[in-house]
Amino acid sequence: MAVCVAVIAKENYPLYIRSIPTENELKFHYTVHTSLDVVDEKISAMGKALVDQRELYLGLLYPTEDYKVYGYVTNSKVKFVMVVDSSNTALRDNEIRSMFRKLHNSYTDVMCNPFYNPGDCIHSRAFDNMVTSMMMQVC
Amino acid sequence: MEGLTLSEAEQRYYCDLFSYCDTESTKKVAPNGRVLELFRAAQLPSEVVLQIMELCGATRLGYFGRSQFYIALKLVAVAQSGLPLRVESLNTVKDLPLPRFVGPKNEQELRHTALYSSDADNSTPYSGVIPPPPGRVQVKKGSVSHDAVQQRTSTDQQESTSPVVSPQQSPPTSPHTWRKHNRHPSGGNNDRPLAGPGPFWAPFSEAQPGSSATGDPIWSGHSPPPHQENWVSFADTPPTSTLLAMHPASVQDQTTVRTVASATTANEIRRQSSSYDDPWKITDEQRQYYVNQFKTIQPDLNGFIPGSAAKEFFTKSKLPILELSHIWELSDFDKDGALTLDEFCAAFHLVVARKNGYDLPEKLPESLMPKLIDLEDTTEVGDQSGEIGYSSSPAEAPPSKSPSMPSLNQTWPELNQSSEDTAIVHPVPIRMTPSKIHMQEMELKRTGNDLANPTSPLLVKPPDLSEENNVSSSKFVAGNTVDGYSSSDSYTSDPEQIGSTVTRQRSHSGTSPENTAPPPPPPRPHPSHSRSSSLDMNRSFTVTPGQQQAGVVAYPPAVPPRPPPSQGVGPHVHRPVDAESLIAHTSTSPQQIPEQPNFADFSQFEAFAASSVNEEEENEIETHSEVLQVEKPSDSAGSLRVSKTDGRVEDKAAASVPVNAGKGTTPLAPPPKPIRRRLKSEDELRPEVEEHTQKTGVIAAVLASQPSIPRSVGKDKKAIQASIRRNKETNTVLARLNSELQQQLKDVLEERISLEVQLEQLRPFSHL
Secondary structure, eight states: OEEEEEEEEESSEEEEEESSGGGGGHHHHHHHHHHHHHHHHHHHHHHHGTTTTTTTHHHHHHHOEEEEEEEEOTSSSSSEEEETTTTTTTOOOHHOOOOOOHHHHHHHHHHHHHHOOTTTTOOOHHHHHHHHHHHTTTT | OOOOOOOHHHHEEEHHHHHHHHHTTTEEEOOOOOHHHHHHHTTOOOHHHHHHHHTTTTHHHEEHHHHHHHHHHHHHHHHHHTTOOOOHHHOOOOOOOOOOOOOOOHHHHHHHHHHHHOOOTTGGGGGGGOOOOOOOTSSOSSHHHHHHHHHHHHHHHHHHHHTTTOOGGGGHHHOOOOHHHHHHHTTTTTOOOOSHHHHHHHHHHHHHHOOTTTTHHHHHSSSSSHHHHHHHHHHHHHHHHHHHHHHHHHHHHHHHHHHHHHHHHHHHOOOOOHHHHHTTTOHHHHHHHHHHHHHHOOOOTTSSHHHHHHHHHHHHOOOOOOHHHHHHHHHOOTSSEEHHHHHHHHHHHHHHHHHTOOOOSOOGHHHHHHOSSSSSSSOOSOOOOHHHHHHTTTTTTOOSSSSOOOHHHHHHHHHHHHHTTOOOOSSOOOOOOOTHHHHHHHHHHHHHHHHHHHHHHHHHHHHHHHHGGGOHHHHHHHHHHHHHHTTOOOOOOSSOHHHHHHHHHHHHHOOOOOEEEEOOOOOOOOTTTOOOOOOOOOOOOSSSSHHHHHHHSOOOOOOOOOOOTOOOTTTTSSHHHHHHHHHGGGGGGGGGOOOOOOOOOOHHHHHHHHHHHHOOOOOOSSSSHHHHHHHHHHHHHHHHHHHHHHSSSHHHHHHHHHHHHOOOOOGGGGTTHHHHHHHTTTHHHHHHHHHHHHHTHHHHHHHSOOOOSSSSSHHHHHHHHHHHHHHHHHHHHHHHHHHHHHHHHHHHHHHHHHHHHHHHHHHHGSOO
16 A cells, blocks of 8 residues: 655656655655655666656655555656555555556546646646545555 | 605615615715616616616716615616606606516515515515525625625515516526626727617616725626526425525524625525525526637537637636636537537636626536436436546546547547537437446547547447456456467466466567556465366366367366376375375376365376276276266366367366266366366377377277276275265366356457557657
8 A cells, every 4th residue: 555655847856746644754755755756766777867767756766664666757857756564565666557547548638737837736626536545545 | 856755665665775785885876886786786778777777867867876876776666667767767656566676686676675565575575586696695795795695585585476577588698697797808998789688788888997906896797697596496496495495584583684794694505595495507598608708719519628728718808817727628528629619608607607706616517518318317416426427428538547538629529519419419328337436437438539440349448448447357357268278278387377367468469568457366265275266167067068179169268287297196185095095006196186085086087097097997887977977077077178279178178077977077077177278298198198089989898898997996986985075166266267168268358359449649748
């Protein structure tokens, strides 16, 4: 189950961040922040020549004892970071991929809204609902 | 001002009306807007209203003082009676009926009229009472709303007694409404040219900026729209009238009391009752107005408004960006960043409703859904939940599964245009899944749309896929089975069947990197059987020769890995001794001996076959006919499996068929198969087995010539029969499993195709 979902803009500031156990939010914020370094590392490791073939899904960024952090980058350098509970061992890679895909779809929906200025925080209710469903589904 | 004598009833009525209009409690009816609404609700021609205004002196004064208001009301009554408007008529006309006003506020007045005219008759009108106006008051707090509520309640009561009031009469005033509303989009400025009663609007516009900031302008500006809501509800909700009849009763009491608290309660009641109506329905008048507005932005009604233009247009409504964003989310049904006519109307309607104080729904109300394909009954009325609504418009482009929204935008215009045609169509395929799964549907449709009108199978498939995301793992395995079959791969000796199938799946769908997680492997049908037999094997043995050959060819390879070849027959074999002996016999083919105890017989048979082959088929005709027949299926099964890879199944199948037909020992066939498959290297044995099976055709002769089988016949019979039973059970289970797996495979294949297409589409957008 995703305990924290974050959408980071190209300039590495959060557009949307939400965690499920709301009391430990700061810890998740910090985790997401540190994971950005890993994301950048992975992106740069691909090299410019491989930009076209670079896969959007980055996979496991780094695991800790309590949870694992997965990353996903869009072509516009918007990053999605998901923190999942390590105890949920049944969570397969494909499921993570599908969750990122849903995130990406919802994000594009938000972008399509003419009233949304890119760079603003995301306040879309549909996006919230989708993230809620993702956080609850694998409980 | 002429001296005005009013009857008691009139006095009271006019006083009420004045209080109602006196939104600022200034004893002077400063807000001309309210009065104007009232007069509009009187359903008088605009010139008559103008005349009244002049006569009463309001135009002179610029506002409605109490006396002017009373005079105006009297003139309204005069006009409604059909008498010519004269100042003299104010006092000369006797027994003038109270002026009637249509609309929410006017309902109250009418109710007041009923009150005054027939104080005791308040119970009767309720039977046919029209639903009170939706409670927009919850947003607007203050005495204004309460007054309005009170007025409204009285009007409601009156409504029943005045059958004249009807939705049909309301539309003429709606353009006024919308013009008023336009003021708001245009920033409340008076730039907007207004056709029609100019003087009306001038005072109104003056009043607007000058009115209190607590929402009075919004009140006056938006009170008309609820008229339409009410009108709609009038026309639409006869069944709810009984329900609502209760409310006017309570309202009636409250109006008599005229307390703020009671008004609030009445408000709430009315609000609740209004929820039974469909406040989201767009009347024709409204729709026409929306269409006209649409035309101003986009002349082509079948075209669509780009997001930026829509943004500018709706920003004029002065709603907060957050709310506009939410409205957009609701109304942009196909999520393409542009508004079609339907979407635009829905968005406009939501804006109007919001300005009137309605809270925005979480989902698009059904009546606002762009109606494209209506596969389901849209019977819900007044329910603001979008549940049904989603299902009612399944043809809407589903949210795209892939991030390539630009492609959607490119492909959507044509679809939008086509969708504008009544009732149809988008090139969206018919839903296969129940429409209740609208979210999935949306997802899938978006995928389909994203594929630029993919072929129906693809679109059909996503629903199936979504439906079957939770399909039992067996299906997936089945799919993989078929897949493996088609590739005629031999199964790896991976104990995890799923693992092998997944691997295979991935190899086949290498272009679709994102596969759905493979379901866990299906439970083994028989715990005692360490392997599951191939259904095809079963089928091949059960069907006719012709089919059998086909079945043999369609050899589903989804068989769990066999135990290591080195494993001997388990102790649970009926005749361990025999098995061992057989094993010893078939030292050259130890692997052929399955480990499953149940199949020990088969292993025995196989071993026997091998041994018999080696030993030149030492079978007795009579005593071993059964055994042989059992053997043959096993042999043929084994050979079938072998032939799956070797292509020699047909012979064996043919050979086994008569055996099977004779004995019905098909169940025996499958078990040996897995072993065979794993033991490709056992070619040496296969030829022997094949030879043996081929020889089965000559069973009788061969049997006679063959030496006796190295085991007792009685034991064989019992063992065979037991194993037959077991295998029959296994067979049925596996047959079911096979069908499920086949279905699952189809689904997965379709999904894979769709993913590949998506990927292809994504490629052009892979770099930014």
